Amino acid sequence: MTQLTGSLWWLLQNSLFDPVLPIWAEDARAGILGGKEKERRTIAGNYTRLADDRRDRIEHSDSVDVRLEHSSGSTIVKVNYWVVRSKDDGGSAQPIDSYVDPYQPVAYTYFGQTHGTDERRFTAERLQLPYLAKFLILQVELDHLLPAARRELLSSTRDRLKRTPFFFEMRERICAALAEDDELIRLNDVRKEELLSRHSDKDREHMRQRFAQLMERLKPGVDASTGGRGEAEGGRPPSGTREREPLDPLPTRDEPTFLRIANTKRPIPVRLDRQALIRIESDAPDGYLTSLIHAKLTIACHPPGISAREQVRFPRRTGAPHGPTH
Numbered sequence: 001m002t003q004l005t006g007s008l009w010w011l012l013q014n015s016l017f018d019p020v021l022p023i024w025a026e027d028a029r030a031g032i033l034g035g036k037e038k039e040r041r042t043i044a045g046n047y048t049r050l051a052d053d054r055r056d057r058i059e060h061s062d063s064v065d066v067r068l069e070h071s072s073g074s075t076i077v078k079v080n081y082w083v084v085r086s087k088d089d090g091g092s093a094q095p096i097d098s099y100v101d102p103y104q105p106v107a108y109t110y111f112g113q114t115h116g117t118d119e120r121r122f123t124a125e126r127l128q129l130p131y132l133a134k135f136l137i138l139q140v141e142l143d144h145l146l147p148a149a150r151r152e153l154l155s156s157t158r159d160r161l162k163r164t165p166f167f168f169e170m171r172e173r174i175c176a177a178l179a180e181d182d183e184l185i186r187l188n189d190v191r192k193e194e195l196l197s198r199h200s201d202k203d204r205e206h207m208r209q210r211f212a213q214l215m216e217r218l219k220p221g222v223d224a225s226t227g228g229r230g231e232a233e234g235g236r237p238p239s240g241t242r243e244r245e246p247l248d249p250l251p252t253r254d255e256p257t258f259l260r261i262a263n264t265k266r267p268i269p270v271r272l273d274r275q276a277l278i279r280i281e282s283d284a285p286d287g288y289l290t291s292l293i294h295a296k297l298t299i300a301c302h303p304p305g306i307s308a309r310e311q312v313r314f315p316r317r318t319g320a321p322h323g324p325t326h
Helices: 008-015 046-052 121-126 147-153 165-178 182-217
Strands: 023-027 039-043 058-070 073-084 106-110 113-118 136-141 259-261 280-282
Touching (some): 008 046, 046 136, 058 147, 058 165, 058 182
Parallel strands (some): 106 136
Antiparallel strands (some): 073 136
């Protein structure tokens, strides 16, 4: 009951995001308590918890009133949001998990009770704050909505909101309102820099480990430039060392007069569900296929019907046509 995440206490704090009055959660199970007195925890809601933690764990918080237009008249919703500090001590990568479900950090409440949630994708994609998605908590208060607008959103089961056009319009207006907070944009950039810095440190450590492993394989007294197997005459050349000789530029014409396959190996094997490189030579000028609307290159196969239609790009070379074709 008392765990910081996933417990009854955590569930009630999230379900009753801002209750009108605090409640008690008590545990009187003798088998669990082992003869101790019953345990009691106060449930004041995440709104109160976030307000109390504002100095230590909350980096930024604010509220905004969002005006909406409904068929019954003009109405408003209030949006409260908090940015939780990142943990530099190697703690949870999702510090909001001690308050809300990290995958559902947006809560829609009516008189403090959570009636629906929204996915973290809303923060990453709609608000365009992808690096702040694991640190941002939002509460949308539906208390001030007109009765007709509220009935259009709230379901009788109280476990989700109705996905009506008014709901999506409300989400868009919330996005527009939060986009005006420059501090959110700044904190998103800060989280991005922190993430890239951690990745750079990991990459450098990985490179050091790889270098140490390579040095262990190189025995003292062995020439590092000594060739290995496959490099002798008649052996297989090492991968990544083959170079194709530069080709002489082809003369070009205003209109192409020939088109030929330049692959040295014939026929060109194409395995099922695999790709093959086909080199094309022509005397067409550069950009011939892209500059002419009706120009196209069609590649057929034999027997017909076993190839898929894909875009083909010619290798960049003087005198060779290039660009997407059929």
